[in-house]
Every structure is written in structure tokens, then in C-alpha cells.
Amino acid sequence: MNNKRRVTVILAMAAIAPLTFTACAGGGAAPASGGDVKSLTVLDSYNNDPDKGILQASIDKCAAKVGVTIERTTVPGKDRMQTVLQRSSSKTLPDVLMLDNPEVKDVAATGALSPLSDYKVDMSAFAGNSLDAVTQDGQVYGLPLPADTLGLFYNADVLAAAGITPPKTWDELKAAAAKLTTGDQYGLAFSAAATYEGAWQFLPFMWTNGGDETKLDSPEVKGALQLYVDLVQSGSASKSVINWNQADVKDQFVAGKAAMMINGPWQIPALAKVPGVKWNTVQIPVNKPGQTPTAPLGGMVWTVPRTGDKAKQAKAAEFVACTGTEDSQMALGKARNTVPTQNGLHQKYVSEVPTMAAFTKQVEDARSRTGKLGKDWPKAATTIYTAVQLALTGGASVDEAFSKAAAG
Amino acid sequence: MSTIERSSRQSPQLRPPKATLSARKRFSEENVAKVLFVVPAAVFLLLFFGYPVVKNITMSMQEYTTRTFFTGEAPWVGFQNYVAVFGSNLFVPALANTALFTIGSIAGQFVIGLALASFFRRRFPLSNFLRSMLLLPWLLPLIVGSATWRSILDQDSGILNRFLEALGLIQEPIPWLTSPAVALTAVIIVNIWVGIPFNVTILYGGLQDIPEELYEAAALDGATGWKAFRHITWPSLRPVVSVVLVLGVVYTIKVLDIILGLTNGGPANATQTLAVRSYQKSFIDFDFGVGAAYSNILIVISLLFALIYLRANRRAVDE
Known part of the structure; x- marks a missing residue:
């Protein structure tokens, strides 16, 4: 390398070097406080x-x-x-x-x-x-x-054609879902995904039945899980519920592949775009008379x-x-x-x-998810959706699902 | 900075009295230039590789949570996060899934990729067009690809099950993404689809480099078809193959978006891998310390493969 060339190179390097450092030196001074806020x-x-x-x-x-x-x-x-x-x-x-x-x-x-x-x-x-x-x-x-919260949407035309009134109890829900399952159409769609969405959709049934997130292996919570298992095993709800998010559930409902669905009012604009589907909503069905439908807020x-x-x-x-x-x-x-x-x-x-x-x-009548557990809620939510997934895929019995999920 | 200024100021004077210049000084000037050449690369490496790795290692030994971001406090917990990782009931399944996922994906991608690359070695009408079409999975954003695959693999209305049923290959729909026994296979199939373009491209390049004369000479000796592949193509392709495999392992072991898009680690944790665990711990549970511990384990595994590759390569050079 001759000297001239070397000088040029060194000069070039010298020119570049500061660029590397100015990049880090950015950032402005803190905004002045007080005075008139505009x-x-x-x-x-x-x-x-x-x-x-x-x-x-x-x-x-x-x-x-x-x-x-x-x-x-x-x-x-x-x-x-x-x-x-x-x-x-x-x-x-x-x-x-x-x-x-x-x-x-x-x-x-x-x-x-x-x-x-x-x-x-x-x-x-x-x-x-x-x-x-x-x-x-x-x-x-x-x-x-x-x-917002969750409720039961139903396809009014389909229910009327089958002579079914919107279910108010779990027994009615199971019977209606079974009767509405024909051909391509399932009776009910919900989300049991391996996400917080899946946990959020399980809460209405768990809370309505008197279950509590502080005691997930109680009979009340297991009762709600049994309802899920019954619905899926009888074929009234698709096995795919474990992979559906709430938007998927809405798509199934809109496409006529589900006569009822658990979903929230944020789906209403999407439902409004499909005037062919006449829908209505009722509260979450209860297990026993006297219970209050309790969904998450x-x-x-x-x-x-x-x-x-x-x-x-x-x-x-x-x-x-x-x-x-x-x-x-x-x-x-x-x-x-x-x-x-x-x-x-x-x-x-x-x-x-x-x-x-x-x-x-x-x-x-809704309940907030973090009301009792505060920052420990995410852990409980993970246990809930894992237990739901275990029970619906046969990975654990309803009885063992929550203890197995909690051990994860 | 001062060295640069001095040298740039002094350098012009160096020229006329060349003979009087001490050798030692010139030597050091040259060294300065050498060092300066290295500086940008070194700064880049330290900033974008060194710092994240060191940060990741320290983070894995801290209780690093949402609180840390506001207060800046991250209590030191030593190896407690690693204890949490190894003690988790999901660790062994996740490790096994990672191994199955990686081996399955690489095997599928490589075999299909090599077959396609060999196929495209022959020239035929539209061969270039078709070869570029093969790159399509590569060009598609992974999140779009996995959303599409999710509907293709749907148990009830997915096109794949309908297609197989129409062909009479299956009686009952296959629960691709809804059965813990099948989901991992489904995810591997999708990842093979994603990885084929990479394998075809690199292997095709390798095949192009094998001189045609070798085949002509071999044909004279009666080696054609399978024999030609076994005795000419395969040995000549070996260096390329090792690159493809090692890069494949390193890329596959950390695959995250496809699994998140298809199953999110479900059903019932059947598709949990170390990468998914790391992501979920860090960005869902906001337990960054444990998440970092998972990713450090991944880094160590990747590093092992990189070392194996380097050793293998050195041996090849020695030979």
C-alpha cells in the first residue's frame, strides 16, 4: 500500500468513526415540567x-x-x-x-x-x-x-326452525346443542384455545357454577369442565374448539357451522356485515336453578x-x-x-x-379476573386453559386435569 | 480519536524523507491502520452480539419481571431460574419435542430438497420458472403461511382432510391440530414446507458446481443414474450438505412463529418446544429471567452443532 493511499484510508476511517458514536449520543433533554400544559x-x-x-x-x-x-x-x-x-x-x-x-x-x-x-x-x-x-x-x-363480557349468541332462524328456545340451563344447553348438530352444523362453538382467551371463555361456566380461581380443584370447577367434555365428546361441539380463538368461533357461527356460540359484543360489527344471519343473545346458561350467570368483566x-x-x-x-x-x-x-x-x-x-x-x-353481574388473585391471575389462567386442553384431548380425566395442569 | 488525528496530520510529511523514517514507526502506523480496519467490525460485534449474549446470561440469573422495567431493580437469584426450568414438568417434553421437531424437519426438508434440486438439474421447458415458484414459501410471511395452513389442516372443513377423504385414503378426518398425538407431526410437515426452498436453493447451487465432465467420464465407465449419484454427486456435494444441515439445525431449533401460529404450543402442550417455552415465559408470563434461561439452553445447543460443523470442516480441509 503506498502512502497516499494509506492516508486516504486513514482519513476515511477518521471520518466514519465519529458517526458510530453520535448514534449513541442521541436522546433529548427531559421535558421541562410545570407551567401551562398544552x-x-x-x-x-x-x-x-x-x-x-x-x-x-x-x-x-x-x-x-x-x-x-x-x-x-x-x-x-x-x-x-x-x-x-x-x-x-x-x-x-x-x-x-x-x-x-x-x-x-x-x-x-x-x-x-x-x-x-x-x-x-x-x-x-x-x-x-x-x-x-x-x-x-x-x-x-x-x-x-x-x-364487555361474554354471552350466548344464537342463530334465531336455526333455533326457530328446530323449535328450540334459547337454553337457560346446562341441561337445556346440552340438549339444544345435540339437537342442533346436523350435517355440517355443530350445535355450539366456543374457544378452548391454549391462550388466555381459552381461560376467559371457561370462566363464565366456572363462576356461574360457583367455582373460584383460588380453588381450581373444587367440584364446582370440575363440573364446568365436565360440561365442556360432554359437549365435545357428544359431538355437539367440534373437537377443533381447542384450536379456535374467538374470531374463529365467530367465523364458524357466521358460516352456519355453529348454531350457537359463546362470544362477546365486540363481534357485533362483524355479525352486522352478514345480514343473512339473524342472531340474538342471552345470558350464559346456569347449571342449577338459582345460580347467577357470572361472566368475566x-x-x-x-x-x-x-x-x-x-x-x-x-x-x-x-x-x-x-x-x-x-x-x-x-x-x-x-x-x-x-x-x-x-x-x-x-x-x-x-x-x-x-x-x-x-x-x-x-x-x-360480571366479575373481574384479577379481583382475587391480582398479579397471580396469569398463573391461574394458564392452569385453567391447560386443564381444559388436557380434558378435551383425553390427556387427563376431568378429575385430574386441574392438578395435572397446575403441576406444569 | 487522538491517534487518528495525529496520524492523519503526520502522514503527509512522511513521504519525502522516506529513507530516514524509522522502520519501527512505520510499523506502528501500519498497525494503527490495521486496527482501524478491525474497529468497525469489532464495535458491531460487541454491540449486537456480545452485549445481547452477556445481557442474556446475566438476565437468566436475575429475577427480571415487569417490575424491573420501571424500577430498574432485578434481584440476583443465581441459578434459581435454571432450577425452575429443569424442575418444570414441561422441560423434558419440550426438549423431546424440540429434538423430534428438528430431526423430523431437517430430514424431510433435506430429502425433498435434494430430490427437487437433482430434478431441476435437468433442463426442461419452464424449469427455471418452476424453480423460482419453489421459492414461494420463503417469500410468504410466516405468520400468513401458518394462518393459511391452520385452515388447510382444520379437522372438519380443512381442504387436506376433504382431499384425502375424496381420494379414499382416510375414512375419518385426521385431527391434525387437535390431537396431541398428531399435532407435532402436522407442525413438522408445515415446517418442512417452509424449509424446502432453502434446501433446494443451496443444494442446487452445489449441484451446479459439479463439473459435467465427471459425469461424462463416469458414463463411459458405465456409472449412470443411481451409481453416478452415489459415486459422483454425493461425494462432491458433501461440503454443501454439511453447511445445509448445520444451518438447518440452527434455524429449525429456534422456530417459533410457525408453532405459535399453528397451535400456540397446544393442544395440551403437545407442541411445546424450548423456543416456545422461552417466548411464553418472557412475553406472556413476563418472567424474563426464566425465559432467558430457556434461550441460553437453546444457544448452548446451537453452539454445539456449530462446533461440530467447524470440526468437521477443519477435518475436511486437513484431508
Whole structure:
């Protein structure tokens, strides 16, 4: 290598080297706190229309009311927790954060959220069951958006043709499902997938029968599992239920391959696209007369993360409080087929959205998943869906399924 | 940085009095240049390979949970996470599934890939077009591929069962993804489909490198067809084969998206592999310490295969 060439090379290297280092030196200074808050950042997981647009309208209304502009970011629901964790560690949490209600306790326990009582947000109008999921150590950390839950959808034409009234008890459910199973059509579809979705779908039967997540090997819980096994073994429900998520269940129902399904009101827009399928909903059937159909309470929650900027946090709380007002809850509830989480609003809501009558009752009696177990809920949920899978595939008897699953 | 400045400033003066320059100094200048050539690669390696590996090892010895992300605290727990991994009732099944999945996938991919590559060695109309069509599974996002396969393999309405029934090959629909006894096989079949393009491409390249004269000479000696394959193709292809197999093992052992898309580890944990366990521990249970322990075990296994490959290669060079 002659000298000239070497010099050029060295110069080139010298020119490149700083580039490598500037890449790491990025990042801005922390935002100045205090003063007049003009804008808030919001992170939510309604990343697809129509939900995205519906939520935007709700956000805009409250933003105007509290006098801020909103910088909104959406992430897909399945990436939500990972995004929250990443932004926790880089200290870039948004001013207003949407979480799914079973996540709130876990995130609150890390210290990432500030209790709403710090900002005197009035939560007294909210239903007790909706607060169970967002209360940690006596402090409320989130304001519930209108909620959803599970119910029994049925194809009205098919049931009428078979002369069957919507089942109210498990015996009626089994009989109806058996009778409705003809040709390509199964009587009932539900999701028993190896995911939290599978656990969430099992809860209505488990809780309705008096089972409890703190005691999974009780006869009440096993009774619910026996119902699943009976339905699948008799052929009234497909063996594929163990591989279906709730969207698959809806597809089966819409395609006429299931006469009834366990699903939630978020499927209503998809069902509306198929006018040929006339559907209706009832509450989850009970095992014995006198039981109350008890389904899990689903739904999102607005929280105020600790960002370190007190003025912005206060403004964020003002924004969140606005989403809890009657106007906001009713508008969002009507647009998204979700039930306002304040008991006082239910009558008005049902009169305006009669299709949601069964779901509204179901939400009133619903239970939150993390109410009793808090951050240990995911472990219980894993045990539940594993036990369901074991029992439905013959990997374990109903009696042994839960103890075998818990040992995993 | 200071060395670079000095050398770039001084270098122009070096030229005229070349003879007076001490050999030692020139030597060190050259060394600086050499080092500078290595620096970008070294920084890259340290940043993108060294750091993650070290971080993964330390993480596997910490209680690293959701809390850690906010507080930055990750209590040191030593080998407790590994105890949790080895003590789990799912560890042995997951290890066995990983082995079956890897061996089954590689065997299927390689045999079919080699057969197709040999087939495409002959020129025939549309052979180039068909060969490029074979790459299709490679171009398709895996999550799309597995969603499609999930509907193909559906027990009741899936096209595969309907097709087999129409042919009269089966009487009862096969519970591809719903029976713990069959699900792993179904997942392997899909992974073979995914892996064929890779095998065909590399093996086809290897076949192209075998000189035609060898076959002509062998044909004169009466070696054609199977004999030609056994005595010419196979020995000439050996180096390529070992690359394909080792890369195949390393790629297959960590397959995650296909299994998540098809079965999510179910039914009843029948398709749990070490990679799935690692993912579920880290990103579903948010127990990152245990998840890291699982992935370290995977890394060690991959490393073993890489070492075997390197040894085999060195022997080949020595020969």
C-alpha cells in the first residue's frame, strides 16, 4: 500500500468513526415540567377502525373540554404490554395510558401508575365490579371505559326452525346443542384455545357454577369442565374448539357451522356485515336453578402513568376524569357495543341500545379476573386453559386435569 | 480519536524523507491502520452480539419481571431460574419435542430438497420458472403461511382432510391440530414446507458446481443414474450438505412463529418446544429471567452443532 493511499484510508476511517458514536449520543433533554400544559400524549391499542376512529372521537371531545391537544399513538393489543414495559424502562411513558383491566394491578404494582385519588377523580359512580380490577392496595389506578363480557349468541332462524328456545340451563344447553348438530352444523362453538382467551371463555361456566380461581380443584370447577367434555365428546361441539380463538368461533357461527356460540359484543360489527344471519343473545346458561350467570368483566381502562411531570399528570387526570362522565361513557358505549361501567346508566343505555340488554345484565353481574388473585391471575389462567386442553384431548380425566395442569 | 488525528496530520510529511523514517514507526502506523480496519467490525460485534449474549446470561440469573422495567431493580437469584426450568414438568417434553421437531424437519426438508434440486438439474421447458415458484414459501410471511395452513389442516372443513377423504385414503378426518398425538407431526410437515426452498436453493447451487465432465467420464465407465449419484454427486456435494444441515439445525431449533401460529404450543402442550417455552415465559408470563434461561439452553445447543460443523470442516480441509 503506498502512502497516499494509506492516508486516504486513514482519513476515511477518521471520518466514519465519529458517526458510530453520535448514534449513541442521541436522546433529548427531559421535558421541562410545570407551567401551562398544552398537549398530552396518549397510548392506546385500538389500532384498527372502526374502534380507532370511535375512540378518536371520544378522545377529541375530552381533549377539547380540558383544553389540550392530544398526540395519540396506537399499538396492536398483543404488543401493548411489551410497549408499556419498553417505555417504562426508557422513562417515556405517555401522559395517558390505556391498559386492559387485568393488566392494571400488575403495572400498578411496579409503581408506574399514579393513583387517581391523588387528583381527586371521583370514582363513586362506578360499579364495584369494574373497580375490583383497577384497585391495588386500596387505591384506584384506572378509570374503566365501557365494558364487555361474554354471552350466548344464537342463530334465531336455526333455533326457530328446530323449535328450540334459547337454553337457560346446562341441561337445556346440552340438549339444544345435540339437537342442533346436523350435517355440517355443530350445535355450539366456543374457544378452548391454549391462550388466555381459552381461560376467559371457561370462566363464565366456572363462576356461574360457583367455582373460584383460588380453588381450581373444587367440584364446582370440575363440573364446568365436565360440561365442556360432554359437549365435545357428544359431538355437539367440534373437537377443533381447542384450536379456535374467538374470531374463529365467530367465523364458524357466521358460516352456519355453529348454531350457537359463546362470544362477546365486540363481534357485533362483524355479525352486522352478514345480514343473512339473524342472531340474538342471552345470558350464559346456569347449571342449577338459582345460580347467577357470572361472566368475566372485559374492557379497557385509562390510567395516568408517573411521568415525573406533575402538571401534565394533573392535566392527564382531568382528561381521564372527563372520559368517566355520562356523556363520554354513553357515546363510547353506544358506538362500540360496550356497557357503561356506571350502574346508574344501565337503564338508559338498554333503552337506547336494546340489542345489548342481555350483555348489560351480564356486565352487572360480571366479575373481574384479577379481583382475587391480582398479579397471580396469569398463573391461574394458564392452569385453567391447560386443564381444559388436557380434558378435551383425553390427556387427563376431568378429575385430574386441574392438578395435572397446575403441576406444569 | 487522538491517534487518528495525529496520524492523519503526520502522514503527509512522511513521504519525502522516506529513507530516514524509522522502520519501527512505520510499523506502528501500519498497525494503527490495521486496527482501524478491525474497529468497525469489532464495535458491531460487541454491540449486537456480545452485549445481547452477556445481557442474556446475566438476565437468566436475575429475577427480571415487569417490575424491573420501571424500577430498574432485578434481584440476583443465581441459578434459581435454571432450577425452575429443569424442575418444570414441561422441560423434558419440550426438549423431546424440540429434538423430534428438528430431526423430523431437517430430514424431510433435506430429502425433498435434494430430490427437487437433482430434478431441476435437468433442463426442461419452464424449469427455471418452476424453480423460482419453489421459492414461494420463503417469500410468504410466516405468520400468513401458518394462518393459511391452520385452515388447510382444520379437522372438519380443512381442504387436506376433504382431499384425502375424496381420494379414499382416510375414512375419518385426521385431527391434525387437535390431537396431541398428531399435532407435532402436522407442525413438522408445515415446517418442512417452509424449509424446502432453502434446501433446494443451496443444494442446487452445489449441484451446479459439479463439473459435467465427471459425469461424462463416469458414463463411459458405465456409472449412470443411481451409481453416478452415489459415486459422483454425493461425494462432491458433501461440503454443501454439511453447511445445509448445520444451518438447518440452527434455524429449525429456534422456530417459533410457525408453532405459535399453528397451535400456540397446544393442544395440551403437545407442541411445546424450548423456543416456545422461552417466548411464553418472557412475553406472556413476563418472567424474563426464566425465559432467558430457556434461550441460553437453546444457544448452548446451537453452539454445539456449530462446533461440530467447524470440526468437521477443519477435518475436511486437513484431508
